[in-house]
Structure formats: C-alpha cells, structure tokens
Amino acid sequence: MSVGIWTFAFDEQPVGEVVEAAREIEELGFDSIWFGEYRGRxxxxxxxxxxxATRRLTVATGIARFSERSPHAAAAAGRTLAEAHPDRFVLGLGGHLPGDRPLRRITEYLDGMDAADLSVPAAPPRRVLAALGPRMLELAATRTDGAHPYFVPPEHTAIAREALGPKGYLAVEQTVVLDPDPGAAREFVAGYVGLAAHHRANLRRLGFTDEDLTDVSDRLVSAIVTVGEQAAHDRIRAHLDAGADHVCVQVLGDGLREKWRVLAGLV
Incomplete structure (x- = not known):
C-alpha cells in the first residue's frame, strides 16, 4: 500500500513539535505528509x-491556495523546493479565485505558472489539482500531473482514474476514525456538507440526495468516513483497487501521534 498522512494539526503545534511528528511519521514507514493551507502557516x-526535517518522505501541499499568491510566486516557490529536495515535493493546488467562470480563472493561473520566467535550474515539481467534477478532472489530466480529490468515496476514485487515464497521478484523501466513535465522523461530514457547495455538488453527482445532505444520512457518513481499524484498512485498499496511486489518510480525534502508530500497524 502507498499510504501517507493528511493533517490540519501542524498549524496548531509549535514548530519543534511539528518537526518531531514529521520525523516519527517517516520512521513509521509512511510515504508522505499532506497538509492544508487555511488559517495557519x-x-x-x-x-x-x-x-x-526528513530524509525520504514526500511532502505535499493539500492544498496551496490559488488566492494566497501569484502564479509566478507559486512557480518560483515550487521550483525552489524541487531543487533543494529532488523528487520529494508535490505541489497540490486548489481553492477559489475571485470572479466568474472559475475554470477559466484556474486555467489562466496555470498559464501564468507555466509562463513564469525563472532562472531556477530545477525542473518543476509534480503538480496536482484539487479536482472533483468532470471539468476539473479534465483540466487536471491535460494541464497537470494529476489530481488530489478530498472528501470522496472509492466510487469517485474510479471516476477520477478514468478521467486522468492510466498515467495521471491520483492521490486520494480518506478520513478515518480509529476509535469506536461514529459521532466524530458525523460531525466532520456535516461540517463540510454545510459549508462547501462544491462538495455538495460532487456528492449529488455520486448519487446522494438532498435528503442525504440535509439529514447527513448514515449512508453519506459511512461513504466518506470510516470508523474502526479494520474499516480503515479496507477503505484504503478499496481506493487503491479503484485506481488510486496513493491514499493520504486524515485521522480524526486527539492523540494523533498514537493514532498514527496504530494506522502504521494496519497498513
């Protein structure tokens, strides 16, 4: 299994603790660390x-937000990290850009990155898009190295693999609750369904109804978040069987480092 860790938790910790956690993730045998960009670093x-802080881990932004920097700045920063740490940085891009026609705006952003006049000698890092719907998956397939879908079941992974073709890199996020606490899973799903229109649209494409979304049905919760150790193992395998190259696992709850140790034993 090609499995990594996806986390928001680093933003809440002092840098020294983040470094220690990253080194432990590497020692546990995981392939990557993915993290988001919202109100933190x-x-x-x-x-x-x-x-x-690490020697072999792939480090990936999941995602670096378009709105936080110019295309030139994103290209220059990515090239710098790729030069310093060859083949270990993945640039995941996503988020919203102001204005109408978001797909066109994202295409223009990628155009700006590709046109950046840089003297950095390294090649660009692997670049992936936070893609869910068919048009974004098509853009990921034609303009980047692949896709980083978030908040999706294995059924979406199969759709994404078909859209990307056999060579596109597909790194899928999967949320798990290792403790027998289904309440944490429901709270997580309700938060995204309530706030994120693009996730609601994607779930409707996958066959979930307005009733599923309004009531946060058991069917919806179990499709997005697994509860229990065996369920986590089985869901990771299901994504890989559906065509994912890599699964980055977001573990909910406190005591994350202990939970990551448990997850390492599963995978």
Missing part, C-alpha cells in the same frame, strides 16, 4: 520545514 514555508 504559509504552505511553501511549512513544506520547506518538513522537507528539511
């Missing part, structure tokens, strides 16, 4: 810290 700076 700047994505490329944090990626540099994690890369410097």
């Amino acid at each position: 700047e994505a490329f700076t944090q990626a540099g810290l994690l890369l410097a």
